[in-house]
Amino acid sequence: MANRVKRTPLYDLHVELGGKMVDFAGWEMPVQYPAGIMAEHTQCRTQAALFDVSHMGQVILTGDEVALKLESLVPAALDELRIGKARYTFFTNPDGGIMDDLIVSNAGDHLFIVVNASMRYQDVPYMRENLQGVEVIEVFDRALIAVQGPMAEDVVGTHCPEITELKFMETTLAEIDGTECRISRLGYTGEDGYEISIPEDEVDRISRLMLSHPKCAPAGLGARDSLRMEAGLCLYGNDINPSTSPIEAGLKWAIPKRRRSAGGFPGADRILNEFKNGPSRKLVGIKPSGRAPARAGVEIHDMKGNTVGAITSGGFGPTVSGPVAMGYVSLPFANEGTQIQLIIRGKPQPAEVCAMPFITPNYKR
Amino acid sequence: MVTYYSEEHEWLMIDDDIAIIGITAHAAEQLGDIVFIEQKEPGDEFENGDEIGVIESVKAASEIYAPVDGEVVEANEVLQGNPAALNESPESDAWIYKIKLSDSAQLEGLMSLSEYKSFIA
Numbered sequence: 001m002a003n004r005v006k007r008t009p010l011y012d013l014h015v016e017l018g019g020k021m022v023d024f025a026g027w028e029m030p031v032q033y034p035a036g037i038m039a040e041h042t043q044c045r046t047q048a049a050l051f052d053v054s055h056m057g058q059v060i061l062t063g064d065e066v067a068l069k070l071e072s073l074v075p076a077a078l079d080e081l082r083i084g085k086a087r088y089t090f091f092t093n094p095d096g097g098i099m100d101d102l103i104v105s106n107a108g109d110h111l112f113i114v115v116n117a118s119m120r121y122q123d124v125p126y127m128r129e130n131l132q133g134v135e136v137i138e139v140f141d142r143a144l145i146a147v148q149g150p151m152a153e154d155v156v157g158t159h160c161p162e163i164t165e166l167k168f169m170e171t172t173l174a175e176i177d178g179t180e181c182r183i184s185r186l187g188y189t190g191e192d193g194y195e196i197s198i199p200e201d202e203v204d205r206i207s208r209l210m211l212s213h214p215k216c217a218p219a220g221l222g223a224r225d226s227l228r229m230e231a232g233l234c235l236y237g238n239d240i241n242p243s244t245s246p247i248e249a250g251l252k253w254a255i256p257k258r259r260r261s262a263g264g265f266p267g268a269d270r271i272l273n274e275f276k277n278g279p280s281r282k283l284v285g286i287k288p289s290g291r292a293p294a295r296a297g298v299e300i301h302d303m304k305g306n307t308v309g310a311i312t313s314g315g316f317g318p319t320v321s322g323p324v325a326m327g328y329v330s331l332p333f334a335n336e337g338t339q340i341q342l343i344i345r346g347k348p349q350p351a352e353v354c355a356m357p358f359i360t361p362n363y364k365r
Numbered sequence: 366m367v368t369y370y371s372e373e374h375e376w377l378m379i380d381d382d383i384a385i386i387g388i389t390a391h392a393a394e395q396l397g398d399i400v401f402i403e404q405k406e407p408g409d410e411f412e413n414g415d416e417i418g419v420i421e422s423v424k425a426a427s428e429i430y431a432p433v434d435g436e437v438v439e440a441n442e443v444l445q446g447n448p449a450a451l452n453e454s455p456e457s458d459a460w461i462y463k464i465k466l467s468d469s470a471q472l473e474g475l476m477s478l479s480e481y482k483s484f485i486a
Contacts, residue, residue, distance in 0.1 A: 036423075222423060291401045291448075292421065293401060293426070316400040316401070345419065
């Protein structure tokens with residue numbers, strides 16, 4: 001585990017753009033720029049925003065039957081994952097909890113995976129230990145940026161016309177201004193957009209090129225959090241962790257049929273049992289009736305005052321124009337429309353269980 | 366009328382034993398986009414250092430601490446419908462309370478504008 005706070009290759013650009021730098025998972029990252037979280041959030045929903053996500057772990061896996069071997073650690077169907085396709089999945093633990101979530105892409109002669117910044121020091125040794133005959137290469141010389149928003153296709157496509165052909169959850173190698181990049185049409189904002197893996201020496205230049213587009217502006221971690229919350233996307237460490245199962249977290253869509261019947265991943269006993277019999281609690285969307293944001297840790301009570309759960313992520317949703325939250329509630333309280341109370345600073349505030357996402361996602365399928 | 370400043374980044378405009386109080390532009394900028402404020406009600410009494418409200422920005426919740434002893438005379442209700450006013454005009458329209466001072470001598474512990482400017486410099 002590294003102790004010094006690290007900087008991404010875009011550090012100088014963040015400072016030049018007026019980014020307010022904070023320590024995030026051991027990395028010095030911009031939480032916001034002078035425009036502010038609200039404006040950066042709206043920028044991403046209406047035009048295009050550029051995020052530095054270089055702190056996330058990029059890993060290459062090679063070896064015979066590498067996809068099949070990785071299936072022993074995650075419940076996704078990777079063996080049939082075609083070249084150029086990407087999948088969202090998670091490492092499960094023997095108790096059926098989630099150790100981290102990740103994106104796996106079939107890059108032809110290898111798998112390309114992206115894991116959370118805070119978990120790369122766990123995931124890389126874990127894969128090395130458990131994937132016999134697989135070479136696990138942590139990529140240290142490439143940065144990662146995300147260009148997200150309804151105009152992302154124009155921003156990136158101006159410099160790389162072939163990526164307009166990509167669909168949601170597809171990936172390819174393509175040149176941007178003479179530099180070969182891995183471009184994947186995905187993200188974590190609920191908007192259309194791309195994540196682009198770029199050699200570290202070129203990322204400053206390519207990021208400036210993206211930002212030179214009149215509809216593209218930088219956005220920080222603050223906006224990234226409010227965007228993913230409105231999109232109903234789980235944040236590892238908040239909404240999913242080693243004690244929450246994928247079924248509880250509403251992620252059963254990420255476990256395809258073959259894995260549901262055959263199992264063969266850590267914690268399959270609990271997970272497949274919850275598939276059949278239902279979990280005892282569920283992650284739900286929560287809409288506070290008032291204006292006060294309910295943040296992680298806030299207790300959820302039923303209307304009689306019994307504790308029935310807790311908020312795991314919450315705050316203000318700029319697009320929703322009001323507070324939004326998600327949290328676990330015991331099963332009888334998980335139906336849409338259920339009235340609940342949130343204990344904010346000691347006082348019960350009315351709220352309602354609601355469907356997620358809070359916004360309509362804008363993916364290019 | 367004299368205006369005083371606190372180390373908690375509040376301003377107090379004094380008119381006899383009544384003070385109008387709010388947060389400074391510096392505080393508003395540090396907080397970022399403000400989306401909610403929880404206020405006390407007229408008649409609520411408090412002592413120096415008590416929590417007399419909470420301001421929520423997109424980022425986080427921050428308490429407002431009383432800079433003196435007193436009693437709430439009026440809360441600016443405009444802020445309930447338009448908390449963003451705290452970003453736009455924190456030192457004028459977006460005042461938070463009118464309060465009745467219990468002890469004007471406590472004002473001596475606060476800062477003048479020039480002292481506050483060097484405090485935040």
